[in-house]
Amino acid sequence: GAVVSQHPSWVICKSGTSVKIECRSLDFQATTMFWYRQFPKQSLMLMATSNEGSKATYEQGVEKDKFLINHASLTLSTLTVTSAHPEDSSFYICSARAGDSSAFFGQGTRLTVV
């Protein structure tokens, strides 16, 4: 099946710094990419949806100035957590879809802010 690569798998950063997470579709062109956050013992929470070449659509309650999403090409989307704080520590997952096909998920990134 299609492969979506997410990098890094885990990252530790200091409070106040910014962290960038990459999501790449390796063998298909991803017209749409989704970014999720998973809270402990809960299901995935969709943060935003991005279509290549346009601004991301953020879900209610998600700060777009804090979670910057860029989808500049059909194979790469990035999520930048700006001025990270300990409460931003979480598991972030991207998924990518080509047209109406199934969405394929990245491996996830565990972010720890200290």
Added chain:
Amino acid sequence: GQNIDQPTEMTATEGAIVQINCTYQTSGFNGLFWYQQHAGEAPTFLSYNVLDGLEEKGRFSSFLSRSKGYSYLLLKELQMKDSASYLCAVLDSNYQLIWGAGTKLIIKP
């Protein structure tokens, strides 16, 4: 509003069969997905239904009834490694994935 319901938790015995139900009310419908998620890992794709009927894939089958807003995931010959959360998600008219909260499946020997 948009809503997807599935049981919070189910328990089954190794070697048995279990059916996980999912009902949905969404603004439009462009397909229903089932994902499996083990603790600490990203979800993995199991199935995609867009037409009514049963899709069989090995030990896993997924059924869809669009008129009833209903789907189920059927797992046969349960193995201990099937212990995981199973997520139902619907692609709505805007091609957004609407997620259920997931069903935690516990397999007992």
